[in-house]
Amino acid sequence: MNLLLHMCCAPCSIFIVDDLIEQGIKFEGLFYNPNIQPIEEFKRRCDNVKILSEQKDFNVSYDDKFMQNEWESFGGSEQERCTMCYQIRMDKVAEFAKENGFTAFTTSLLISPYQQHDLIIELCEKAAKKYGVQFYYKDYRQSFRLGQQMARDAGLYRQKYCGCILSYENRGK
Numbered sequence: 089m090n091l092l093l094h095m096c097c098a099p100c101s102i103f104i105v106d107d108l109i110e111q112g113i114k115f116e117g118l119f120y121n122p123n124i125q126p127i128e129e130f131k132r133r134c135d136n137v138k139i140l141s142e143q144k145d146f147n148v149s150y151d152d153k154f155m156q157n158e159w160e161s162f163g164g165s166e167q168e169r170c171t172m173c174y175q176i177r178m179d180k181v182a183e184f185a186k187e188n189g190f191t192a193f194t195t196s197l198l199i200s201p202y203q204q205h206d207l208i209i210e211l212c213e214k215a216a217k218k219y220g221v222q223f224y225y226k227d228y229r230q231s232f233r234l235g236q237q238m239a240r241d242a243g244l245y246r247q248k249y250c251g252c253i254l255s256y257e258n259r260g261k
């Protein structure tokens with residue numbers, strides 16, 4: 089397997105990266121998260137993915153698409169917004185995997201108990217079918233706390249909200 093790992097952020101990725109290395113799976117990362125807002129936060133999470141890739145010595149591709157207006161002006165419900173948010177990202181990851189010779193893809197979103205796990209699986213499976221690449225699934229949620237500790241130990245930035253400007257405004261509520 090030649091795997092593409094979608095990286096939503098460094099703290100959610102660190103445990104998965106170690107697991108892939110330990111399993112001897114050939115992989116590279118992709119940072120594609122137009123949902124991360126405002127721009128300062130986008131840059132900070134992107135920079136920390138770069139730090140992680142240097143610490144663990146693996147390759148990451150970066151897409152600097154930033155789409156705050158699309159999230160701010162989205163007319164649907166909160167649930168519909170999250171569905172759109174996952175779908176845009178998983179579609180792009182599957183497409184990128186197909187175009188760049190990867191045989192499978194996965195996402196660091198699968199480690200977070202705060203994300204909609206079943207919906208992410210459903211959308212990944214759809215994207216896999218659409219682009220003709222495999223979706224590599226593993227339930228990493230039980231390792232979330234350990235991953236956060238590893239990120240703390242590695243000096244990585246750990247954010248306090250999901251990503252979009254609306255989750256930023258609702259943080260701590």
Ligand code: SF4
Nearest residue numbers: 170173250251252255
């Ligand atoms: S809350 Fe998180 S998953 Fe939902 S739209 Fe915002 S960034 Fe995306």
